Amino acid sequence: MTEDAVVDGPERNLELLTIGAFAARARLSPKALRLYDRLGLLAPAHVDEATGYRYYRAGQTERARLVAMLRQLDMPLARIAEVVEADDGPGAAELLGAYWADVEARVAGQRTLAEYLRGRLSGRSSEMYGKFTVETVQTPAQVVISEKRHTLADELPAWIGAALGRLEEAARECGGVAGVPYVAYHSEVSMESDGPAEACVPVADEAAARAWVERRGRSWETAVRVEPARRLAYTRITKAQVAHPQILAAFEAVEEWMAARGLTAMGPCRELYFADWAVTGPEDPVCDVAFPVS
Numbered sequence: 001m002t003e004d005a006v007v008d009g010p011e012r013n014l015e016l017l018t019i020g021a022f023a024a025r026a027r028l029s030p031k032a033l034r035l036y037d038r039l040g041l042l043a044p045a046h047v048d049e050a051t052g053y054r055y056y057r058a059g060q061t062e063r064a065r066l067v068a069m070l071r072q073l074d075m076p077l078a079r080i081a082e083v084v085e086a087d088d089g090p091g092a093a094e095l096l097g098a099y100w101a102d103v104e105a106r107v108a109g110q111r112t113l114a115e116y117l118r119g120r121l122s123g124r125s126s127e128m129y130g131k132f133t134v135e136t137v138q139t140p141a142q143v144v145i146s147e148k149r150h151t152l153a154d155e156l157p158a159w160i161g162a163a164l165g166r167l168e169e170a171a172r173e174c175g176g177v178a179g180v181p182y183v184a185y186h187s188e189v190s191m192e193s194d195g196p197a198e199a200c201v202p203v204a205d206e207a208a209a210r211a212w213v214e215r216r217g218r219s220w221e222t223a224v225r226v227e228p229a230r231r232l233a234y235t236r237i238t239k240a241q242v243a244h245p246q247i248l249a250a251f252e253a254v255e256e257w258m259a260a261r262g263l264t265a266m267g268p269c270r271e272l273y274f275a276d277w278a279v280t281g282p283e284d285p286v287c288d289v290a291f292p293v294s
Contacts (some may be wrong), residue, residue, distance in 0.1 A: 016055035018044055024065040033064065039077055041067050041084065043182040065173060075099055108282035116249045125128035129223035129253035132235040136293070142179050142202040142228045145209050148186075148221040150194040153244045164273065166220070171213050175204030180288075184271040190244075198268075202227075230267070233258050234290035240282040242271070250289040258293060 023030045036042035037054070042064055044054035056064075063084055069081045079099055086092035147163045164181050171177045179202030189195045203209050209224040216222045235257075237250050251269060258265065275286040 004241065006110070008191075009120050016057060019044070019054045019056065020121060022058075022064075026061045026068075028064055030066055032068065034065055036064070038157065041077065041080060070096075073103070074099070085161035094139045102276065105240065105282045109175050109243040110275065112240050113243070113246040117247045119249070119283075128218075129249070129256050132237075132250055132253035134233060134235045134254050134257040136231055136233050139230050139232055142227050143174075143175060143204075143206040143209055144179075144200040144202050144225060144226070144227050146200040148196050148198045148223070150188065150196045152192075153190050154192050156189055156197065159197070159244040160199060160273075163220075163275070164201065167199055167201040170212055171201050171203045174209040174212070178204040180272045181273045182270045183267040183272045186268050200227075230292045231294070232288075232290040233263060233293045234288040235289050236285050237289055238283050239277070239280050239286045242287050247271075247289065254289060254291055263293040266294045 019030045023033055033042065033054070034058075037044060042060065045057045045060065047053070048055070055194075066084055067080060070083060075083075079095070083092045083095045083099075084106070084264055086095060119246075144176065145167055147167060149159055149163065151159050151280040154289050155162050161185055164183075168177055168181065181199070181201045184198045184200060186194060186198060187193065187195050189197055206224070206226070215223050227229045233254055236249065239252060241247060254269075255265075269291050272288040272290060273286060274286065274288065279288060280286050
């Protein structure tokens, strides 16, 4: 069989390449091409029913090389399929850009976690905490609507986004958002402990807020209350530092700062989300980690 073959069947009179010839042209191995076929990423143009030999069109070379390069980025198979099946080049580029933004956010979080763990393991906790600037701020009394949930650490980010989204939408019926949304932790949230955590959004109209909670009933463990004026000890962190467990370093830094000044926590610790999560990058400030103190 020559490198360029003419086959019988549906592809009759169409020049095709044997798998060996196509592999050489695409600078891949036949083993890789068989794998891409099994994964549904690059099917041969024709498979001989009698011999099982695979044949490819020369025009499939670019797709083969693209799949190989995307796999070098450790891109999941489902996302590779989305890129190679995109209708146009700009659309494929946008999908790749979205994937790489996810990778950079994950790496930034892992870098922060590695620094945190190195500090712990080397006994340099005080030096590690010194990277955080802790201050105090006085907050006014405010009416908040809230949603409480028992959740583990791996489920927490998705729940926070969904809960704050529901509450901010509800705030339109309650005079509008009147302060920074936050999440309060009534007990530890980790991979072993499920809190509960409470998402809270300050609103302007207390009467409307109570009417909203009455309508909602117990469907989402919603509540309304007046939070008293508080003094908060807090440190500001980036989007990469929000991920668990590296965020624990920020909480511990604030606790150490409080202990050094004889301050006592007067309520659950909290995370105040003052930035638009969707448009911020890994190194952008997005959250204040805080404790009410006296």
